[in-house]
Amino acid sequence: MPSFILKRVKKGCLPLFQCPRISLCSSKLVPNFPDSNQSSKVLESGLSSVLLNSTKNLSGSISTLANSSRFCSQNLQSLHSNPKIGIFAREFGTQAAVEPCTSDGLTVDGIVGSNWTILEEGEGDWKSHAAAIAQSIQVIKKRLQWKKLMVRLDLLSAELNKSDLWNDPVHASKISREHGSLMGKMKEVKQFEQELLDHIDMIKLAKEENDSELESESMEALLRMRRDSKDKELEALLAGEHDSCSCYIEVQAGAGGTESMDWAAMVMQMYKTWAQRRGYRVTIVDEMPGEIAGIKRATIKVDGEYAFGYAKAEIGVHRLVRISPFDSGKRRHTSFAAVAVIPILGDGSTHVQINESDLRIERFRSGGAGGQHANTTDSAVRIVHIPTGITATCQNERSQHQNKASAMAVVQSRLDQLEMARQAQMNAQHTQSLTEISWGNQIRTYVLHPYRMVKDLRTNYEVSDPDSVLEGDLDGFILSYLSTSLDKDEDEQ
């Protein structure tokens, strides 16, 4: 994966790492995870290095078991006497038939299996670093859905090797694009793995020959890798096909009138600040205000790399419990807001072809004779895609033409999404159903009264400071969701 992505991810996540509140809250979380083994793993590798500090005592069980398993056989080893070449020699080689290993047969799984103590970065010997890196590599593979990835790559390679492939150029370029992208991901991990093993070889060699300079160089390199591996873990959370896309975020108020409309506006505000803090560009596409307060519905466009990858974690129904500011009786109210997230596919992707005659374009608010009779700055339009019933409105641009273009872009993205969902069903592949949010699908509860807490019902991640969350401090929720959902996936394989 190109290094700029790495940098961006790193930068984008810094506030989380540095936020002491999150680290505090998160460490409280541990007991909430249903499976404590899994929870420590998720927290340790998934959330941040700050979390690592707070949880290391939980997971750092010391084991003196010798590395007893997984030596490579001698003949395989000879294949790798020069580790820099070899693995990717085959043309569309995909399946890792041979596992990379050190000259004495140590593999990544082997390292993890030996349960070397993982100490803090500043302490410890090479084994501590190597164990931390190896653990990261396992997490990364899990998140990339390694086994599926290999199967898919084999499938794509087989397609690519067909002689009649280019008879259908659209299909062919789609296949070769996907192959290239998956191949890139696979190679990157493999290279990282190989690098680790190389450094281990180097250190062993240096020790044998008492070359202290070489030894400290290699230690340095391991330390660097250990730091990089944390970024790569995060990066691997966002490896989905459309994760790097910009997106639309839509919020709709549930039943309950002003109460819910106010809540919907708060939720929308939360996403606006979240996105802005992450450095994304936010534009309001459509906003339907409530009669008294809040919004009935609104759509924003979030522009920037990985906007969809993160925001997709927010799809579902958000529930608020509070003393209503609109209730003179000061009673407790529960309100709901639904959130949908739609990726905006890049130019490289295939878009659903839209037939002009399938569209009905309407002035959103009209009335009167129009034309020269009326001077209004309201040029909202609604576009209806008749065959699917998909509609989109835009009213925040200053010309009708621009409103139409924005609404059209929303229609396009919704149709693309529908098509993606359809294809995913056909391939029986995992996909989130993004199109229709059912009000039963509650993902998170925000309680302002009688106690204060925000809790994600999918991950049990919770914090005790709702204000910070409503001010856009969502990364903890998002990352914990992404990591747990990916771990779950792999287990289901």
Added chain:
Amino acid sequence: MMKLRLCSLHYGVRANIWRRPVSHYCSNSKSIISSSIEVKPKLPLYLRPPSFSTSLSELTKWHKWAKNLASSVGSSFVHLDNGPDSTLLQRELNWLLEDLLEVQHHSQILPLLKSGSNENADVAVALRVPLEDLYCAWRQRIEERRPFQYVVGCEHWRDLVLSVQEGVLIPRPETEIIIDLVEDVALKNNPKLAQGLWADLGTGSGAIAIATAKTLATRAHGRVIATDLSPVAVAVAAFNVQRYGLQDLIEVRKGSWFEPLKDVEGKLAGLLSNPPYIPSGDISGLQAEVGQHEPKLALDGGISGTNDLFHLIDGAASMLRPGGFFAFETNGEKQCKFLVDYIEKNKPDSFCNIKIVPDFAGIQRFVMGFHQ
């Protein structure tokens, strides 16, 4: 007939604009435009230099005041004459702020203003007009019902931002569709028309002419003549043409309908117009923004509203070359039917493929066709 030499107009206009004292921004909105020969287009707010400074707290104070004034309207204007409600006025207020502040400061200052927080109160903010003028401008918007577009001096139309001022009709969203007709009907049916000469009669701000020239330029080397009887319209249209750097493709001429086009008779590839079409009797009942502020010359189409439309239909056959395209905007279904009947009865051999096209509100709005 008078031809304006655009180049010389450009420099003259520019020099004058930049020297114009700023207080003119808030000039009396009801001033009568004299028909003096040299009309100086006003520089829209968003193009003015940000040379005035105020504190964030002063600006916040103004913003709160303006918001309150907007919400006090409620839907009273809607009931009165189908005018704007307070939601719309709030949106206009946001746009006013966008035009007022430098673009690179939008993302910091606009959220602060909207939240109304008292943080950073003494931060200095650069404005394009003095703060006092803003009070006056927003009062004019609400109390005098001065159109928002005259207040900020521009209208966003299609992908253009056109300068407008008192004396020039503010282009309407409906009219945008004329350009779709040019692209999707005229040029699709007959791509050669893109190389020809087009005319926009009664060009006002130059909207139709500029958008047409831009679409022709993406295909071939077509040119456009834009005409108007109003000297203000001619000056403003020329200014807008200049702003889009289209002076080589668009010629602005002053005169009544076909009169300034005698030299191109029978040569036009396309003829477009949104002529005045409101029946005289309806003028007094118009929404205040329109009736009290926009020029009658741009609205009043005679007793039935069709005087100018019939005049245009009558001239079209002799102005258009064979295969040439025309599209006119009308007051609605009744006028559309009138025109089509008229053509079918009186000029059955002159035109073909006559069609009525609705706007996005579903009102039969346009009549179009081709010269045989």
